[in-house]
Amino acid sequence: MFNVEHIRQDFPILNREVNGKPLVYLDNAATSQTPKQVIDVIVDYYSNYNANIHRGVHTLSQEATDAYEQARIKIQKHVNAKHTHEIIFTSGTTHGINLVANGFSSLLKKEDEVIVSALEHHSNIVPWQMLCERTGATLKVIPMNLEGELIMSEYDKLLSENTKLVFVNHISNALGTINPIEYIIEKAHAVGAAVLVDGAQSCPHIKPDVQDLDVDFYVTSAHKMCGPTGEGMLYGKETWLKKLPPYQGGGEMIAEVTFDKTTYADLPHKFEAGTPNICGGIAFGAAIDYMNAIGFDAIAKYEHELLDYATEKLLEIEGLKIYGTSKHKTSVISFNLEGIHPYDVGTILDKLGIAVRTGHHCAQPIMDFYKIPGTVRASFAFYNTKSEVDALVSGVKKAKMMLS
Structure with missing residues (x-):
């Protein structure tokens, strides 16, 4: 049975703090974390x-x-x-x-x-x-x-x-x-x-x-x-x-x-x-x-639940736009807040202990297509939780309030 809290115990880095806050690591598309077994x-x-x-x-x-x-x-x-x-x-x-x-x-x-x-x-x-x-x-x-x-x-x-x-x-x-x-x-x-x-x-x-x-x-x-x-x-x-x-x-x-x-x-x-x-x-x-050993079917099912939950919660924020809305996608959400540069959003999130990626993500032609400088990208792994999604949403709201 898939147990995310049990899985999280395998990853030592998830116990650390960043800027005095519990680490919320949402940059998995760049690099995933490493379990103690590895x-x-x-x-x-x-x-x-x-x-x-x-x-x-x-x-x-x-x-x-x-x-x-x-x-x-x-x-x-x-x-x-x-x-x-x-x-x-x-x-x-x-x-x-x-x-x-x-x-x-x-x-x-x-x-x-x-x-x-x-x-x-x-x-x-x-x-x-x-x-x-x-x-x-x-x-x-x-x-x-x-x-x-x-x-x-x-x-x-x-x-x-x-x-x-x-x-x-x-x-x-x-x-x-x-x-x-x-x-x-x-x-x-x-x-x-x-x-x-x-x-x-x-x-x-x-x-x-x-x-x-x-x-x-x-x-x-x-x-x-x-x-x-x-x-x-x-x-x-x-x-x-x-x-x-x-x-x-x-x-x-x-x-x-x-x-x-x-x-x-x-x-x-x-x-x-x-x-x-x-x-x-x-x-x-x-x-x-x-x-x-965890199972890729179980991983895919859980990550899809995280994707759906995060998408729903983020879209409740006024002025937030998600780029990449295919029905067939994995646990990546690229978004921007209207009128706010993604780098500024990412910087505030980091102060809150939340690690996301900002910029063009080595995919500049995509950003040129949308006519934007880049996006904030939150990418989820099987060791992330809905409470971490909630922290992200709260952080984005705070960034919006500070930067608007």
């Missing part, structure tokens, strides 16, 4: 078997290697990848996207076209702009409507035999919109295009099945789902990963090196040059274990 795994690694992996015959190296590769298996099973070697450890979502973009530099031609959406994070815009600059390919954009949804009829018009790549986030970090990626993938494959889905915002709320989705690439970050920063994963279909050249050169990713020629290691090591974030990978596996 913290203990990190401490255990550095306390008991810290060693480099894949290279040593000594006991510590073998123990670290086993733990690291077991984490890869955990991730494979979590996303239902067909093969363990289709899981590439990265430093995070941005690293995974850039790895794929770099690989396609040798595959695209001038007449080719690349499609992204208007709802993307900068990390799923800039790499593709750079790719198009290198190759001469054309970047096209799926437009959005006022509800913060992608216009699928316009997407259909953008697709052609020249479309080679489609990139879209599963969930918008700025608005919480859940995109119809099943439809996007099916339509892209119909014209022979590959699809990369940015799952940074979806994986904390939804358990993806990459085989069922038939997606070609899927990326995410550990720190969005109770794990450490500086760690993430790229899933890629084996056929695509074999086509793409290595992203970086160095140790681990080689089979044989001479001054005449170098041959590359098999998957997944072909894309994992250098000493990895070993502890990060192991802790990522522990974070997945932790969230699966």
Whole structure:
């Protein structure tokens, strides 16, 4: 049975105060908090078997290697990848996207076209702009409507035999919109295009099945789902990963090196040059274990209750406008108070111990679409409570009174 008060005991940081007030942490879309079960795994690694992996015959190296590769298996099973070697450890979502973009530099031609959406994070815009600059390919954009949804009829018009790549986030970090990626993938494959889905915002709320989705690439970050920063994963279909050249050169990713020629290691090591974030990978596996023990269905149900409650309470405040009103969204609310800059609202909330995000959330094109400088974004996790929502609402009312 889901018990939020019991769950909150797993997160030491939730017991602290900020500016003399109990911490109300509502910036989960930027980074989630870390339970003691994951913290203990990190401490255990550095306390008991810290060693480099894949290279040593000594006991510590073998123990670290086993733990690291077991984490890869955990991730494979979590996303239902067909093969363990289709899981590439990265430093995070941005690293995974850039790895794929770099690989396609040798595959695209001038007449080719690349499609992204208007709802993307900068990390799923800039790499593709750079790719198009290198190759001469054309970047096209799926437009959005006022509800913060992608216009699928316009997407259909953008697709052609020249479309080679489609990139879209599963969930918008700025608005919480859940995109119809099943439809996007099916339509892209119909014209022979590959699809990369940015799952940074979806994986904390939804358990993806990459085989069922038939997606070609899927990326995410550990720190969005109770794990450490500086760690993430790229899933890629084996056929695509074999086509793409290595992203970086160095140790681990080689089979044989001479001054005449170098041959590359098999998957997944072909894309994992250098000493990895070993502890990060192991802790990522522990974070997945932790969230699966709670259950993603239970998490989704509870977070939806928080979203509905917070939406209702915030909309009772006169002059408050929510951006992103899709019927299909996750526990993110972006809003503004009429005539008040979001930064000023966020500053007052911080004085009350309430952590929210303000600004354009690395999604400036969305803010340009709405003709606003940014928003206040409250993003909820399964360890938040309705009483924390009440604190947010009270804080926003106070900010309005002080700044109006």
